[in-house]
Amino acid sequence: MVEGTNCEHPNCTCMAAEDSDYCSTYCEAAEDSLEIACGCGHAGCEGTATRVA
Numbered sequence: 828m829v830e831g832t833n834c835e836h837p838n839c840t841c842m843a844a845e846d847s848d849y850c851s852t853y854c855e856a857a858e859d860s861l862e863i864a865c866g867c868g869h870a871g872c873e874g875t876a877t878r879v880a
């Protein structure tokens with residue numbers, strides 16, 4: 828397998844963990860909750876929800 832697979836969460840731009848299709852348990856759970864934005868909390872994740880001012 829090639830190193831550096833992206834997280835399977837549609838809106839997550841993080842790299843998946845070596846032993847998972849997701850970068851975090853958040854993304855793994857979000858797959859079932861129709862979450863639009865990614866809330867994995869990783870720095871640099873472009874799917875993170877924009878904060879309401």
Ligand SMILES: [Zn+2]
Pocket residue numbers: 838839840841850865866867868869872873874875
């Ligand atoms: Zn993410």
Ligand SMILES: [Zn+2]
Pocket residue numbers: 834835836839840841849850851854865867
């Ligand atoms: Zn992710």
